[in-house]
Amino acid sequence: MKLKFTLPHDQQQGLIASMLKRSYADLVEADQEHWGPEVTKWEQFDREVFEHPDTVGACVFLTWSGDQLIGFASYDPRQRPEFGIVGHSCILPEFRGRGLGKQQIQEIVRRFRAVGIRLARVSTGESPFFIPAQHMYTACGFRETGRRPWEGDPSQRVIEYEMRLDN
Numbered sequence: 001m002k003l004k005f006t007l008p009h010d011q012q013q014g015l016i017a018s019m020l021k022r023s024y025a026d027l028v029e030a031d032q033e034h035w036g037p038e039v040t041k042w043e044q045f046d047r048e049v050f051e052h053p054d055t056v057g058a059c060v061f062l063t064w065s066g067d068q069l070i071g072f073a074s075y076d077p078r079q080r081p082e083f084g085i086v087g088h089s090c091i092l093p094e095f096r097g098r099g100l101g102k103q104q105i106q107e108i109v110r111r112f113r114a115v116g117i118r119l120a121r122v123s124t125g126e127s128p129f130f131i132p133a134q135h136m137y138t139a140c141g142f143r144e145t146g147r148r149p150w151e152g153d154p155s156q157r158v159i160e161y162e163m164r165l166d167n
Helices: 015-023 025-030 032-051 100-114 128-140
Strands: 004-006 060-065 068-076 084-091 119-125 143-150 153-164
Touching: 015 025, 015 032, 015 068, 015 084, 025 032, 025 128, 032 153, 060 100, 068 100, 084 100, 100 119, 100 128, 119 128, 128 153
Parallel strands: 084 119
Antiparallel strands: 004 060, 060 068, 068 084, 119 153, 143 153
8 A cells, every 4th residue: 555644734733642542542541540641741742743843743744545644653863873763653543454554664764764864763562552563663674672661650661672774
């Protein structure tokens, strides 16, 4: 499936937070104590995307299949050329399981390479909810580099991955 990637600038503020809430609804519902506070962070990120279109907003893209918005991704290139960080990679639930998230990650990697970034970093949760993301990152060429406690709930862990881009 051919995807199109666009900047979010001509969309309404709230769109990014809305997609995150839809994508993580099952997780938030299952563990409101730990994941409920993330909603406020998603709303803040959404505000920053739209209030700062030349910085934060320039590192977010919406993903379209035809005229359907299917997700978005974000990244942080500020540490270039040493490394770039993959941020949110969100495919709406009704579009999952088709390899679209992998295409989003490949687009971020392409953008990193275009600006000379030598290493891509990404992290995801260790819980079963994140198994599809774990598989996607390794399918894209990332390798696991470590695990650490999640600051939102130290009983849960975050898996960290890296991929060399300068080979």
